Amino acid sequence: MTEERPIDRTGRHGPTIRDVARLAGVSIGTASKALNANGRLKQETRDKVQLVAREIGYRPNDMAQSLHRTRSMTVGVLSTDSFGRFTLPIFQALEEQFADRGIAIFMCNATDDPERERQHLDQLLGKRIDGLVVTARRADKRPPVGPLPPGLPVIYVYSQPDDDSALSLISDEAGGSRLAVEHLRQVGCRRLAHITGPERFEAVLERKRGFHEALALEQFEHPGYYLSGKWSEAWGRDAVAALFDGVAEAQRPDGLFCGNDQIARGAAEALRDRGIDVPGQVAIVGFDNWNVMTDAARPQLTSIDMNLSALGHEAGRLLVDMIGGNTHSGIRRLPCTLVVRQSTRR
Amino acid sequence: MTEERPIDRTGRHGPTIRDVARLAGVSIGTASKALNANGRLKQETRDKVQLVAREIGYRPNDMAQSLHRTRSMTVGVLSTDSFGRFTLPIFQALEEQFADRGIAIFMCNATDDPERERQHLDQLLGKRIDGLVVTARRADKRPPVGPLPPGLPVIYVYSQPDDDSALSLISDEAGGSRLAVEHLRQVGCRRLAHITGPERFEAVLERKRGFHEALALEQFEHPGYYLSGKWSEAWGRDAVAALFDGVAEAQRPDGLFCGNDQIARGAAEALRDRGIDVPGQVAIVGFDNWNVMTDAARPQLTSIDMNLSALGHEAGRLLVDMIGGNTHSGIRRLPCTLVVRQSTRR
DNA sequence: TTGAAAGCGCTAACAA
DNA sequence: TTGTTAGCGCTTTCAA
Numbered sequence: 001m002t003e004e005r006p007i008d009r010t011g012r013h014g015p016t017i018r019d020v021a022r023l024a025g026v027s028i029g030t031a032s033k034a035l036n037a038n039g040r041l042k043q044e045t046r047d048k049v050q051l052v053a054r055e056i057g058y059r060p061n062d063m064a065q066s067l068h069r070t071r072s073m074t075v076g077v078l079s080t081d082s083f084g085r086f087t088l089p090i091f092q093a094l095e096e097q098f099a100d101r102g103i104a105i106f107m108c109n110a111t112d113d114p115e116r117e118r119q120h121l122d123q124l125l126g127k128r129i130d131g132l133v134v135t136a137r138r139a140d141k142r143p144p145v146g147p148l149p150p151g152l153p154v155i156y157v158y159s160q161p162d163d164d165s166a167l168s169l170i171s172d173e174a175g176g177s178r179l180a181v182e183h184l185r186q187v188g189c190r191r192l193a194h195i196t197g198p199e200r201f202e203a204v205l206e207r208k209r210g211f212h213e214a215l216a217l218e219q220f221e222h223p224g225y226y227l228s229g230k231w232s233e234a235w236g237r238d239a240v241a242a243l244f245d246g247v248a249e250a251q252r253p254d255g256l257f258c259g260n261d262q263i264a265r266g267a268a269e270a271l272r273d274r275g276i277d278v279p280g281q282v283a284i285v286g287f288d289n290w291n292v293m294t295d296a297a298r299p300q301l302t303s304i305d306m307n308l309s310a311l312g313h314e315a316g317r318l319l320v321d322m323i324g325g326n327t328h329s330g331i332r333r334l335p336c337t338l339v340v341r342q343s344t345r346r
Numbered sequence: 347m348t349e350e351r352p353i354d355r356t357g358r359h360g361p362t363i364r365d366v367a368r369l370a371g372v373s374i375g376t377a378s379k380a381l382n383a384n385g386r387l388k389q390e391t392r393d394k395v396q397l398v399a400r401e402i403g404y405r406p407n408d409m410a411q412s413l414h415r416t417r418s419m420t421v422g423v424l425s426t427d428s429f430g431r432f433t434l435p436i437f438q439a440l441e442e443q444f445a446d447r448g449i450a451i452f453m454c455n456a457t458d459d460p461e462r463e464r465q466h467l468d469q470l471l472g473k474r475i476d477g478l479v480v481t482a483r484r485a486d487k488r489p490p491v492g493p494l495p496p497g498l499p500v501i502y503v504y505s506q507p508d509d510d511s512a513l514s515l516i517s518d519e520a521g522g523s524r525l526a527v528e529h530l531r532q533v534g535c536r537r538l539a540h541i542t543g544p545e546r547f548e549a550v551l552e553r554k555r556g557f558h559e560a561l562a563l564e565q566f567e568h569p570g571y572y573l574s575g576k577w578s579e580a581w582g583r584d585a586v587a588a589l590f591d592g593v594a595e596a597q598r599p600d601g602l603f604c605g606n607d608q609i610a611r612g613a614a615e616a617l618r619d620r621g622i623d624v625p626g627q628v629a630i631v632g633f634d635n636w637n638v639m640t641d642a643a644r645p646q647l648t649s650i651d652m653n654l655s656a657l658g659h660e661a662g663r664l665l666v667d668m669i670g671g672n673t674h675s676g677i678r679r680l681p682c683t684l685v686v687r688q689s690t691r692r
Numbered sequence: 693t694t695g696a697a698a699g700c701g702c703t704a705a706c707a708a
Numbered sequence: 709t710t711g712t713t714a715g716c717g718c719t720t721t722c723a724a
Contacts, residue, residue, distance in 0.1 A: 063409035064701035107453035233642040296579040410717035
């Protein structure tokens with residue numbers, strides 16, 4: 001009653017090639033050839049086998065196939081800092097790269113828990129993945145995952161192991177800062193402030209470095225304010241209060257470069273509250289190009305885009321290449337892009 | 347030079363149990379028993395085998411194992427509307443449920459592309475997944491995925507097939523609206539407005555229904571305004587303009603129930619711009635409880651939480667149960683929760 | 693207590 | 709053109 005089996009089948013996982021062969025009245029070998037469109041076979045036989053296969057809903061068992069091939073046609077994606085806004089575009093891009101090549105993705109999440117990471121890794125290795133992608137927030141330069149079987153292609157995306165042997169793809173955040181500063185200079189700013197997140201994030205340090213480097217290169221009146229705080233809108237508002245309230249006109253910054261779009265938005269609002277015109281009196285550049293923020297802010301925010309999607313695509317491409325036998329290593333920084341909106345449009 | 351093989355091994359996928367057996371000087375059968383801690387064996391033999399296994403880094407090949415078992419210990423998660431904010435907490439919860447049971451997750455994304463969906467499904471079925479989770483935006487009541495092999499456990503999460511045979515888990519959005527309306531009534535509102543998204547979203551219709559049902563049950567002065575627009579902050583601002591500008595005091599709503607937190611935030615800002623006090627003169631409830639919005643808004647937003655995480659956990663639990671042989675079907679609505687913050691605190 | 697062998701579902705080499 | 713057979717790496721009887 002529970003069991004429905006219209007056609008007698010042998011397998012535990014559904015109809016097998018043996019069933020197909022039997023019903024088509026040919027040998028297993030012949031059925032295999034017919035289904036894989038290789039070897040020479042009478043067209044008639046081929047058709048008959050394929051017809052039977054379709055009728056009984058035969059589908060080759062990938063696991064059995066993989067036992068022969070040296071590939072499992074699967075890769076693992078291990079996120080070591082829960083999934084979030086940043087991981088999504090990367091994953092999406094990886095997906096596009098792999099799906100077209102018939103590679104399936106095992107997705108694992110080990111939020112800062114080495115024990116869980118170990119478990120996931122064990123599982124993935126048991127599944128004989130052909131390659132591994134490790135993603136995280138660029139923030140934590142982390143110990144490399146492992147131990148891994150020698151020769152397993154691994155790539156760190158938006159993440160960076162603290163040994164240098166592996167391949168790591170990150171975005172050039174210092175370069176992003178430079179874009180922002182140059183742009184602010186171009187729209188006429190003379191006194192900049194960098195309002196950013198907590199310094200325990202590597203990204204904050206990188207962006208800070210880029211900020212100061214770029215300041216040194218351009219002609220500015222002022223050495224640049226630097227305020228580190230939280231990643232929140234509230235901090236953006238507070239920072240503006242600190243920079244503007246009770247500060248003489250000539251001392252106030254006329255350009256803000258913010259560590260993310262939330263801070264930038266908070267800053268924009270705070271200026272708005274004070275009747276200071278953006279971009280007229282103060283221009284603002286954010287970071288992340290998160291359209292939820294950039295588009296809702298008043299005015300809409302110019303921002304630096306890390307091109308995470310491009311990062312993901314490149315990672316997928318490289319991993320496939322490594323699975324193909326080539327070797328890559330070292331840290332690669334992909335460029336950021338400036339996206340101009342109202343907050344700097346003068 | 348490329349090939350490193352400190353210990354001679356036979357397998358294409360790394361050391362095999364045959365290698366372990368050979369090096370330990372026992373038969374394959376014995377090695378298997380020793381490694382699986384079953385059958386009776388001299389402790390000495392067991393130890394020796396396990397030692398060898400560890401030394402050569404042996405790890406059982408899951409695919410080979412699965413050929414024997416009726417389970418592959420994998421499930422597929424098919425997202426039919428790209429990954430986003432809503433899918434994430436669901437996925438995370440699923441992950442927690444499955445990881446503990448040693449089940450790995452194949453993650454696929456077929457953004458509204460039936461062809462791609464078909465491809466992914468083929469792949470998953472080839473991998474002999476033990477179960478399938480289909481996620482999407484609740485919005486689209488969709489044709490069921492398939493064809494699927496009979497007996498494969500499937501569960502739709504935050505998604506709903508248009509035939510009713512399958513199991514579908516969604517959140518009770520109408521119930522969420524009721525919570526919002528009751529709450530607004532309790533804090534003293536007499537004239538409500540529901541500002542929401544586009545009506546092509548099922549969620550919008552459900553929430554609207556709940557809004558009107560609840561209005562009918564409570565004592566209100568006014569039948570309730572209803573404005574459908576976009577899912578954006580800008581729409582929230584525009585809606586407030588429509589409801590308040592040039593409208594007599596007595597006609598203005600004193601409570602806003604918004605279709606999502608972005609709309610709610612836009613509304614809050616617009617009121618702020620007009621010098622209308624929130625929550626003093628107008629109370630606001632949002633939907634989604636997206637803390638990026640609720641916490642950054644001024645004042646912080648009371649909101650309805652769909653408990654997507656709970657949805658995901660329940661889905662995982664149920665799928666595991668179905669894989670275990672039990673049957674579930676029908677649509678289950680899980681309750682929403684009200685999270686009170688400043689925007690309704692009087 | 694251990695070994696031998698069959699077989700999971702499939703492919704590929706070799707025979708016929 | 710088709711069938712036979714030996715594995716892929718593992719588990720599980722059944723013998724020894």
